Amino acid sequence: MFNKFTTILILIACFSQISKAQSYQNQILSSSIETVMCHKEGWPLSYPMINLNTDERIELSFDDLAKDSKNYYYSVIHCNRDWEPSNISEQEYLVGINQNPILDYQFSFNTTVNYVHYNLKIPNEDISLNYSGNYIIKVYEDFNSDEPVLIQKFMVVEQRVQIDAEIRYAMNSAVLREQQDINFTIRYNNFNISNPLDEVKVSVFQNHRMDNAIYDIKPQFIKPQELVYNYNREIVFEGGNEFRWLDLRTYDFKVEGIYDIQFHEPFYHLDLKPSSPRNNKSYFFQNDFNGRYVIETRENRDPDTEAEYVMVHFYFPKTEPYPGGDIFILGGLTNWKLNNNSKMKYNPDFKRYEKTLLLKQGFYNYLYAFKPNQLDKATVGFIEGSYSQTENDYLFLVYYRNISDHYDRLIGAAQKNSVKP
Structure with missing residues (x-):
């Protein structure tokens, strides 16, 4: 195990030198905001990217676990390739007023936990975009743009x-x-x-x-x-390996992978069966969403407003904690972040890693990742195994800026699958 662990650390260190920190990140800055989704309109599994001067739109949605609606506003900021604000004015990169209310919202119906579902599409009748490149959507309450509740990145391609x-x-x-x-x-x-x-x-x-x-x-x-x-x-x-899956589309009965279901007001609690490492097993192909998720229910209810929020309890047994790093749950369900929200905690009494996530009913993918203490980059191979034949999506972004340009143009984007043509 030591040799395997050492090899992985060396590989991570070699490739981490070409990674680059970014200024703006996808962030949820309010404890009441959940299930933030940003993608091409009508395609929940897509990257948040549209083509310039087309009918395509970015769709941003989120839930606020509150009984009453709030006066949410949004602004759009153009960024350079490093996600810092670019040196062009709002009047150049957009048409319209860059501070508009989010008027499309619905209250949850017949759920144990109340929430308000918000939806925003860009471009719209209030705002359109002139330039390609990186953008962020900043959402804030009232007119307080300096204290956003969430930030989401998206891209416009020419x-x-x-x-x-x-x-x-x-x-x-x-x-x-x-x-x-x-x-x-x-x-x-x-x-x-x-x-x-x-x-x-x-x-x-x-x-x-x-x-x-x-x-x-x-x-x-x-x-x-x-x-x-x-x-x-x-x-x-x-x-890496194919993603594990989690089916939360019903809480009326236990589907595969669910050990127990209980209701403790106001949440349903789903205990998952204990996970086990896959790094010592042979590769096995299975279809997955490559870490994404969709919001759905089995009861034919409107998932936007009638899906429940459930407490999901993850368990990863281990006699002793892994030295030199932490275990994280990696995927869209944790916003692809390696932070306290995704980090598992070791419980010495039960000799296992544990983590509880509040998730909306749906179908989720995830992996367990190990992040060494001294690095910002994680490895999934340490726990999940790593195989060259694994099916992965790769996104290629081509930025261009000549000596006379004041911003980075996104002049090309392509998605390539490692298995599918």
């Missing part, structure tokens, strides 16, 4: 380049069975790029994770109308 990507088994034999190696080419036949090394920056994301993303990748070869990124070890990701 597709000016073509991205051809290939996900392969890692070439390094020591990690051949555990890693996925990324090669890709950017073709820009109808777009002028005079200085690619300085003007073009590429970011690659695995699923929706931010902790292991790779930023500011530069081309290895520059050809006429082509930028080639054909590295051996610089763009490598831990393959």
Whole structure:
């Protein structure tokens, strides 16, 4: 176990050097806000990204566990590729007034816990966007924009380049069975790029994770109308394993994975069966959402306003706590964050890690991740196992900024699956 653990730490340290901290992050800053979802309209499992000058819209929704509605407002801020506010004015990047109320809300119906469901779509009749790039939505109460209750990131793309990507088994034999190696080419036949090394920056994301993303990748070869990124070890990701699943669509009976269901006012409490490591097992393919979730119920109720909030209790037995780091529940259910909300606590009396999450009824994916104390990046292979044949989604973002530009344009985006064509 020590050798395996040491190998994983070395790999993480090697690749963490190319990760980059960002200024704005997805944040929930109010204890009453739950189930924040941001995606392309009508596609809950999509990345929060739309194409410029199209009918596509970003949809943001969230619940406030309060009996009464609140006067929520929103503003949109354009950011550079590092998610810092860009050096362009509101009058340049948007049309409309950049402080508008969220008027689309509904009260929960026939639920044990009251909440208000809010929904916002951008662009709308109050605001439209002129530029491509990174944006955030800031939601706040009344007109107090300095104290937001949540911040959510999204992207607007002007597709000016073509991205051809290939996900392969890692070439390094020591990690051949555990890693996925990324090669890709950017073709820009109808777009002028005079200085690619300085003007073009590429970011690659695995699923929706931010902790292991790779930023500011530069081309290895520059050809006429082509930028080639054909590295051996610089763009490598831990393959990981297929996500575990959690079905919360009913609390009337115990589905697979649920050990016990009890009601303690005002919440239903669902105890999950104890989890076990998968790092010593053979790879087994199963369909999943790659860490995302959908809000649904089995009773044909409106999930936005009639789904219940339930307390879900996770258990991971371990004779002794893992040294040198912590265990986190990783996925959309914890907003892909490695923080106190996702960190499991070791209970020496029961010899297990424990965590309780308040979740809305739905179907969820998650993994257990180990984060060494000295790093910001986690490994899932330490507990879940890591396999090069694992099915993962990869997102490629191409940013462009020449010497005369005042902001970073997002000139290309592509999603590539490691298994599916």
